[in-house]
Amino acid sequence: MIDPVSVFLMLLSAATPLLFAALGELIVERSGVLNLGVEGMMITGALAGFAAADATGNPLIGFAVAAIAGCAISMIFGVLTQFLLANQVATGLALALFGLGLTALFGKPYEGVKAPSMALGPLRIHWIVWLGLAMVPLIWWFLQRSRAGLILRGIGENHHAAHALGHKVHLYRLAAIGFGGAMAGIGGAYISIATVLQWTEGMTAGAGWIALALVVFSGWRAFGVLAGAWLFGGVTVLQLRLQAAGIAVPVQLLAMAPYLATIIALVVISARRKGSAAPGSLGKIFHATS
């Protein structure tokens, strides 16, 4: 009937786009920046990656291009918020809307095209899934053990103090935003290249927003992001299984499950912590007075 190994593999796969996007956003938010445009960066990565994979026949090149594209579009946000000091919430929203529009515009020729197939890695698990899993301890190490990670956290915690000690606030933040864009791009490409195997307009379907919620859920910790991504992967798989099993609940209502689960998770985590784990300067504009 239900083979636990295959269910776990499905869960891993469903969790991967969220894992990438949320790990990227984790770094962004740890630097004190709130980039709400994850959805836009993901969908950009999904299309750019798909197009590159289709053109070269090599999905791995697709993922590399997705990372570059995600990073490139995140720079719009980076320049607006770091150099032109625009409001982060509004700019992030604009990025989400812009990414959706841009990909709808340029994605038309790819509709109905099939993705090139890709060799699986060890244990019949996709290489990108492995990469995502490897990123978790790497990011933990970066944040907790490396010098650059320490400075990044310091900037996110109190940008005025970090500036007074001579650390380059805008530079670190711009780098973090770019990294977040690249990670979101890979996450989006995983959806188009590795799971759905084709391009459709708006195919990320809110995954970027769920990734944002995951960062809150994680308490801004790398392993917390992993736990959250698996939880949501689990909900998604369960929902698909129930749909397939044909239980007596309308399909449309079952499809709400990931979104409702996100809300419930947010409520539970926020009630427990009252938001105190958030970086101290999150979402605030930094402008040196000298």
Next chain:
Amino acid sequence: MWRLEPRSDAPLIWQFATPVLAVLATMLTGAVLFGLMGYDPFGAIRTIFWDPLFGASAGYSRPQLLVKAGPLILIACGLAVGFRAGIWNIGAEGQFIIGGITGAAVGLAAYPAEGWWIFPAMIVAGAAGGWAWGMIPALLRNWFGASEILVSLMLVYVAEKIAAWMAFGPMRNPEGFGMPGSRNLTQYPSAANPELIAGTGIHWGTIAALIAVVAVWVLISRHLRGLQIRAAGEAPRAARFGGVKPSALVAFCLGLSGALAGLAGLFEAAGPAGQITDGFGVGYGFTAIIVAFLGRLHPVGIVLGGLLMALTYIGGDIAQMMMQLPSATVQVFQGMMLFYLLGFDLLTRYRIRRRPA
């Protein structure tokens, strides 16, 4: 080297100039984009921004302007109030959908009875539906501290699924030969929201939008509550010191914007859309966010912003017909406009000076 120096006051000239600059920059970038895509750049810009008003088929497209601007203005007015208070309702799309469903539900329940009370009851139900949908993030934020940004956005997806379920399930037109979608309310006189003056595109939603514009203007610039809302957005502690209860403000702002979005949804369902379908939400709730910013969160600006956005919608449709320009062009334009606006906004908040070498 250049240096930014914060201004203590936002000069009026820049407040007016930046949206205009943003529109011009968007046109310019758009023209370049079209050129690269192999279209006639000047022609495309003219088709989108000029032809709907003065082109060959302006007679048809001009009324559409109000049809599309109405819901945008109605929703944006509510959003602007919240944005000023630093309360980010980005789920107006969901409130729009739910308002449409609850409003239509009253009409469908009354079918086929006729009566003067049916349409007003639908209006109340639409506003109440949107209000309730907006109160969910408000209460979750007040009780548990959950981010209203993420909750309201998640509820958009939930609302879309509910609309799909309604269209395929409970609300499906029994005389619709199995097609998804509800009865068409425009063919049911007591529940219809018709064009009030032929050839203008004005329907009850337009009137509601006008009332909302005036009411929000009074609220923001003449009422103590508006002052408190602005204070809360700029300096939350000062607002609290001034007597603002943060939780009450959250409920007020999300409730108000939810109710207005719900109203917009009802007028749409009973008028231009005519029915609840699987794709009832067409993005007005998101575009209204752009309208609110483009209008500088001011009711008068919102009217202009709403008309401009409506223009791009109609112009986009014309461009799609005449030039085979993809429909997503409009979305890209709208996103670009917001980017430019946020960028140019720097000029209202900072003075740019050359740093002495």
Next chain:
Amino acid sequence: MSENAIFRAEGLSKTYPGVKANDNITFSVTEGCIHALLGENGAGKSTLVKTIYGLVRPDEGRMWLGGQAFAPADPHAARAAGVGLVFQHFSLFDAMSVAENIALGLDNPPPRRELAERIATISRDYGLPLNPNRLIADLSAGERQRVEIIRALLGHPRLLIMDEPTSVLTPQEAEILFATLRQLAGAGTSILYISHKLDEIRTHCDRATILRGGRVVDSCNPRDHTARELAAMMVGGEMRDIDRSGRRPGEVLLQVRDLSLAPLSIDGTSLKSLSLDLRAGEVLAIGGVAGNGQEELLSALSGEITSAPGTIALEGQDMSRLGPVARRRAGLLAAPEDRLGHAAVPGFSLVENALLTAAPRQDLAPGGMIRRAAARSFTERVIAEFDVRTPGPDTAASALSGGNLQKFVIGREVLQDPHVLVVNQPTWGVDAGAAAAIRQALLNLAAGGAGVIVISQDLEELLELGDRFCALNEGRLSDPRPTDGLSLDEIGLMLGGAHGMEAAHVAA
């Protein structure tokens, strides 16, 4: 003297839009000496400190450190050249550990274990006990300052700048700090000591450079001058005396009983069973080191936070459950410490800021609709009676200088004819003229029969204004003592003395 000068500045100037913050500043610091930089708020001290630390580049002028030309491009360069800085507003990261905070302030921090050892060594040598694994958020103000000092010392500075270090310390804790500084100076580190506290400069500093309006006005040995003389140099003119006459305590207006409150933020302090009585015509002075519950007390009295029923009563009427608006109507008014962002909205005009707190009592918005003309004329009255220097009532609060905005904030409450007014740090960061005007206004208010509570960290201000004095220490309020005959030493003990800090290795 200049041959053993460790640091020299010559002709430093820095202009900001509308202000010449530093104007042709020249002075030198001798090796192994504690050199005071004395000046009022706005005299240009912090611009000068930022210049030496590489955060601000001077428009003109040059500096030398240890005989070599010194023009740091950023704090890294300043530290590398041997400058250490202990910030006035701590540049610490609350959610991070002591060790991480210190590592962030070093350019090439050693590995974690070695850093912990070095921290331990320095702590021992200078009597600054500190656990490197604790979170900053859990430390007291004195302990936080120790983190800053150790961070600066780990860079082996030749010149250590201390920016207003004693503003967060009790007099006893300040004594211990000076013992540490003396020890450092003895070992050859020069100290540039920024302050406006005359007494500690006279007792502890070897040399003083006095700044006024961005210029050096004098340079002297502070021990050769009286506090009054130093004050005259700093302010530029004779000090104004304050008129304390005309007050007679009447019946009890405000009664606080057993008030307890959770902290406002993670680094706040809980209030523990506080009680006090305030009489008509009386000024009650509440002193304490920053972060001992002052913010919480003000918020509890203003109504921003409600407390258990029966804990706060105004003229016999229970206020505990009422919000700020209802309390204002009843006559209980407040002016918080933070002018921009708490007492006033920075981007709001003065009229709008007046509406924010004066609407209920002055009837500026009956039924919610704003009476613009009335609001404007009330604002104009505040501006006129409190001599607020502003282009007009429509100017944004953020465009006013600190002193003028503070006069506006106090004036806005005083002119509403309060029965009880609670103020926190009424003259913090305000020039001497404005401070004197504000203090006089508070005394006049009491003389007119109102009750006034002044919460402050400036002990001299409290002694000058208060009839009775209470100490707020770790959220507890001491019994009141009449201010007549109360000495600074006694007050220090009431404030918690040295908070268990040890005076280790003094004069080792």
